[in-house]
Amino acid sequence: xxxxxxxxxxxxxxxxxxxxxxxxxxxxxxxxxxxxxxxxxxxxxxxxxxxxxxxxxxxxxxxxxxxxxxxxxxxxxxxxxxxxxxxxxxxxxxxxxxxxxxxxxxxxxxxxxxxxxxxxxxxxxx
Numbered sequence: 001x002x003x004x005x006x007x008x009x010x011x012x013x014x015x016x017x018x019x020x021x022x023x024x025x026x027x028x029x030x031x032x033x034x035x036x037x038x039x040x041x042x043x044x045x046x047x048x049x050x051x052x053x054x055x056x057x058x059x060x061x062x063x064x065x066x067x068x069x070x071x072x073x074x075x076x077x078x079x080x081x082x083x084x085x086x087x088x089x090x091x092x093x094x095x096x097x098x099x100x101x102x103x104x105x106x107x108x109x110x111x112x113x114x115x116x117x118x119x120x121x122x123x124x125x126x
Contacts, residue, residue: 001026001027001115002024002025002026002027002028002029002032002098002115003024003025003026003115004022004023004024004096004097004098004115004116004117005022005023005024005025005117005118006020006021006022006094006095006096006117006118006119006120007020007021007022007023007120008020008021008120009094009120009121009122010121010122010123011123011124011125012086012122012123012124012125013124013125014086014087014088014124014125014126015085015086016086016124017082017083017084017085017086018082018083018086018122019080019081019082019083020036020080020081020083020094020096020120020122021078021079021080022034022036022078022079022080022081022096022117023076023077023078024077024078024079024098025077028100029074029077030053030054030074031053031100031101031102032053032098032099032100032101032115033050033051033052033053033098033099033101033103033105033106033107034050034051034070034072034079034096034097034098035047035048035049035050035051035096035097035098035099035106035107035113036048036049036050036070036079036081036094036095036096036097037094037095037097037110038090038092038093038094038095038122039092039093039095039119040091040092040093043092045095045110046061047061047108047109047110048060048061048063048064048068048081048094049061049064049068049070049081050070050106050107050108051070051071051072051079051106052103052104052105052106053101053102053104054104055071055072055074056104057104057105057106058070058106059106059108063089064083064090067083067084067085067086068081068082068083068084069081069082070082079096081094083122086122086124087124088124088125088126089124090122090124091122091123091124092121092122093119093120093121093122094119094120094121094122095116095117095118095119096116096117097110097113097115097116097117098113098114098115098116099112099113099114099115100114
């Protein structure tokens with residue numbers, strides 16, 4: 001089992017940047033594929049980015065591709081999401097999620113992840 005705690009959210013102007021962090025506690029962090037999701041008010045939770053257990057495979061939603069970078073440090077049990085050129089439509093609660101797997105594929109659906117953090121608010125002003 002793994003516990004996840006996100007941090008790094010906040011209020012930023014359009015065009016700005018934020019780096020979200022997700023600290024994991026528990027066993028075998030390097031055995032988990034990690035994902036970032038977001039949920040805006042009145043909308044469904046959506047996939048943002050994911051990274052395989054080794055960090056060798058990443059995948060991004062079209063909405064953030066080219067503006068975001070996901071990375072992980074297995075020695076620190078932490079996964080990061082660097083977001084640049086932020087837009088007001090990026091405003092949402094961002095969640096970190098984990099799924100135990102040895103594969104390299106990245107699950108894209110929220111139900112495929114077993115563990116979730118509490119979320120961190122990102123607000124982008126125009």
